[in-house]
Amino acid sequence: xxxxxxxxxxxxxxxxxxxxxxxxxxxxxxxxxxxxxxxxxxxxxxxxxxxxxxxxxxxxxxxxxxxxxxxxxxxxxxxxxxxxxxxxxxxxxxxxxxxxxxxxxxxxxxxxxxxxxxxxxxxxxxxxxxxxxxxxxxxxxxxxxxxxxxxxxxxxxxxxxxxxxxxxx
Numbered sequence: 001x002x003x004x005x006x007x008x009x010x011x012x013x014x015x016x017x018x019x020x021x022x023x024x025x026x027x028x029x030x031x032x033x034x035x036x037x038x039x040x041x042x043x044x045x046x047x048x049x050x051x052x053x054x055x056x057x058x059x060x061x062x063x064x065x066x067x068x069x070x071x072x073x074x075x076x077x078x079x080x081x082x083x084x085x086x087x088x089x090x091x092x093x094x095x096x097x098x099x100x101x102x103x104x105x106x107x108x109x110x111x112x113x114x115x116x117x118x119x120x121x122x123x124x125x126x127x128x129x130x131x132x133x134x135x136x137x138x139x140x141x142x143x144x145x146x147x148x149x150x151x152x153x154x155x156x157x158x159x160x161x162x163x164x165x166x167x168x169x
Contacts, residue, residue: 025062025118037151039158040084044077047084047158049151054102054124056145057092057154061085062120069107069119081121087161088123094161095153098125 028036028048037049039059050058061084063077070078085103092098102124106113113119 023066023118024115025060025120026066029064037147039151039155040162042080042084042162044074044080045084047088049147049154050122051147053147053150054122055126055130056150057096057098057125059088059092059123059154060120061088061123062118066118068117070105073119083165084162085121085123087158087165090161091154091158092123092125094157096125099128100126102126 025046025048028038029041029046031038033039033041037051038046039049040047041064044065045061045063047059047061050060061081063073063081065077067073067077089101089103092101103121105119105121107119109116
């Protein structure tokens with residue numbers, strides 16, 4: 001048997017064991033962008049790296065306000081979230097050339113939400129063959145790039161795409 005070490009996941013495991021209920025999105029906003037891996041702070045939402053990504057480039061868009069479900073959000077929050085998702089897709093396509101995307105929300109623990117009381121949108125780039133034998137047979141995901149490296153690659157182009165989408169002519 002071979003072992004793949006992912007020591008960065010230990011923080012996640014410790015929180016899950018301890019039942020740490022602090023909201024990751026609210027706590028992140030108290031830190032600097034670089035420390036929290038926040039790619040962008042909009043008027044109503046933030047774009048943040050997923051520390052435990054399904055794939056390289058996996059980001060999340062979350063309201064700045066602590067809101068548990070999209071049906072409790074104001075229209076301007078949802079509209080900005082859509083624009084930020086569009087800019088995120090453009091940026092990920094430009095930098096990583098994925099073959100597709102999974103985009104979605106898990107609302108509530110039963111639906112698979114890891115953060116139950118602060119809704120957020122996942123944007124996950126996908127490549128043909130990115131689900132290999134490791135995930136199928138050993139429940140292990142292999143991620144090629146470190147999260148901070150992906151953050152550094154994404155930040156400037158993402159901000160440029162957001163600025164281009166939000167220009168008013």
